[in-house]
Amino acid sequence: MSRTSTVETAxxxxxxxxxxxxxxxxxxxxxESQHQTAKRVGISATAVNQILKDKxxxxxxxxxxxxxxxxxxxxxxxxxxxxxxxxxxxxxQGKPFSAASSLKVQLWKACQQCEQNLNRKE
Amino acid sequence: xxxxxxxxxxxxxTLFTELMNRLLNTPDHLTPLGVFYGFSGFGxxxxxxxxxxxxxxxxxxxxxxxxxxxxxxxxxxxxGVVPAKTVTDMVEQLIExxxxxxxxxxxxxxxxxxxxxxxxxxxxxxxxxxxxxxxxLIGEEYLPSSLKRWERFDNRVRSxxxxxxxxxxxxxxxxxxxxxxxTIADPVMEDMATQxxxxxRRICHGIETVREAASxxxxxxxELKDVADITYWQTRPAARKH
Numbered sequence: 001m002s003r004t005s006t007v008e009t010a011x012x013x014x015x016x017x018x019x020x021x022x023x024x025x026x027x028x029x030x031x032e033s034q035h036q037t038a039k040r041v042g043i044s045a046t047a048v049n050q051i052l053k054d055k056x057x058x059x060x061x062x063x064x065x066x067x068x069x070x071x072x073x074x075x076x077x078x079x080x081x082x083x084x085x086x087x088x089x090x091x092x093q094g095k096p097f098s099a100a101s102s103l104k105v106q107l108w109k110a111c112q113q114c115e116q117n118l119n120r121k122e
Numbered sequence: 123x124x125x126x127x128x129x130x131x132x133x134x135x136t137l138f139t140e141l142m143n144r145l146l147n148t149p150d151h152l153t154p155l156g157v158f159y160g161f162s163g164f165g166x167x168x169x170x171x172x173x174x175x176x177x178x179x180x181x182x183x184x185x186x187x188x189x190x191x192x193x194x195x196x197x198x199x200x201x202g203v204v205p206a207k208t209v210t211d212m213v214e215q216l217i218e219x220x221x222x223x224x225x226x227x228x229x230x231x232x233x234x235x236x237x238x239x240x241x242x243x244x245x246x247x248x249x250x251x252x253x254x255x256x257x258x259l260i261g262e263e264y265l266p267s268s269l270k271r272w273e274r275f276d277n278r279v280r281s282x283x284x285x286x287x288x289x290x291x292x293x294x295x296x297x298x299x300x301x302x303x304x305t306i307a308d309p310v311m312e313d314m315a316t317q318x319x320x321x322x323r324r325i326c327h328g329i330e331t332v333r334e335a336a337s338x339x340x341x342x343x344x345e346l347k348d349v350a351d352i353t354y355w356q357t358r359p360a361a362r363k364h
Binding site: 081082098099100101102103104 | 167171174175181182183185196197199200230
């Protein structure tokens with residue numbers, strides 16, 4: 001079944017949609033649901049639909065903040081530390097083995113076999 | 123189990139986080155020093171790693187074999203500094219690095235340093251006094267009484283916090299964390315918490331035992347009758363005769 005992608009719809013409606021609207025549209029495409037996307041961002045499904053069509057009557061600045069915080073932060077999910085910034089993840093990957101604490105040893109072991117590790121040995 | 127949202131609600135994690143926040147807000151004329159103590163298996167370390175992760179603290183677990191020199195080398199390596207040759211110089215490096223980075227310092231298993239005697243403890247005190255960063259020392263139940271021998275150290279402590287035994291609600295949270303696929307009935311967790319006598323680590327062993335038993339019996343929900351025939355954790359095996 002071919003649907004027009006939400007990104008295309010948004011671009012048509014906005015002319016050239018700003019990055020945060022595109023991120024919202026992309027998420028709608030990925031999840032195949034505006035409703036699920038709305039839940040993830042913490043706004044109503046109606047609001048998502050109106051933003052994509054550039055017909056949102058409310059304060060765009062507020063929803064922009066919410067979209068950026070929910071969908072555009074550079075976060076990775078670390079099996080040991082939970083949600084961390086990707087820069088912290090990269091920094092940890094580059095660190096040699098350390099016996100300073102059991103946490104550090106756990107982290108090192110996890111890094112060795114983690115898909116997010118850029119220099120993982122296959 | 124990752125160190126994010128889930129452990130945040132455990133009693134001792136909350137206590138530790140509160141201690142960290144209190145120290146971070148210490149006025150300049152006081153030393154931001156805290157001591158977190160409690161019996162073995164109370165979950166002190168998980169509380170500390172949680173806070174360390176959240177505040178970007180330098181977290182060290184002192185080994186039984188460590189000397190002060192080893193402590194300094196380990197701390198500097200963690201901070202990404204090449205350690206100098208002597209303890210004197212390393213202490214200077216530590217003070218400088220910690221003061222500039224303003225990272226809190228958490229020293230777990232501090233009993234080992236306390237046991238080395240007054241000189242070693244005073245080296246830590248020097249770092250703390252000069253760098254003026256929040257420092258939390260973690261140790262077993264008797265750490266406060268061993269630190270109270272040295273007034274110079276003792277009167278710097280801003281706050282002594284005792285780790286608490288695990289409550290029933292802690293036990294239920296642990297079950298959600300370590301056996302998320304299972305629904306364990308409340309009476310089971312209450313029974314386990316009572317038997318564990320507040321020791322978090324025993325509850326963790328218990329949850330794992332229940333998980334194994336449930337997968338053997340093919341259960342997704344565990345009631346009290348399902349665990350009637352299992353011991354949650356093994357105590358010391360009896361001596362064997364032949």
